Amino acid sequence: MVADSIDRLRAAVRDVPNFPRHGIVFKDITPILIDATLFRDSIDCFLDRCRSLTVDKVVGIDARGFLFGSAVAYASGVGFVPIRKKGKLPFKTASAAYSLEYGDAEMEMHIDSIEPGEKIVLIDDLLATGGTSAAAAALIRKAGGELLEAQFLIELEFLDGRPKLEPTPVVSFLKY
16 A cells, blocks of 8 residues: 555545535545546555455445445455345345434344355445444354454544444544
8 A cells, every 4th residue: 555545545535514414524435436546546455455364255334335345355356245234135134233323223244145264354435433334343243254354445533433343453544
């Protein structure tokens, strides 16, 4: 991972004030996704981390985690596991609940997605409060997967989501 890559990615993240509601500054990664070089740079950040690990599968969280996670899984030659919001997967699922500032939600994963002992990397675009990621980590562990690392393009450090993923190592490339 080259420093100018990180600098280019950081410069491309667009702040959108008052989205999705007043007082929130949304970190929009669309400029990264629509630029082939920047998208490749972002995937390379994840791939550089994964090269030092022995990974059986990559798990991506609905929906932007699918973009990064599936590309990393493809380039790494391993399977990809989607974790989605409740009611979006067609087969038998396991679920994990988590709290949001305005209520509760659930994430689901197909029960046959991860075999006991498989080594897993969890990938998503953003770590904020950590609720969604913690639910995904719980699903991975419930299936018997060994969660090696949770990786994020962006971490909003002031929201303190990292501790919710303990003891899993957390890596983020852009910190705000």
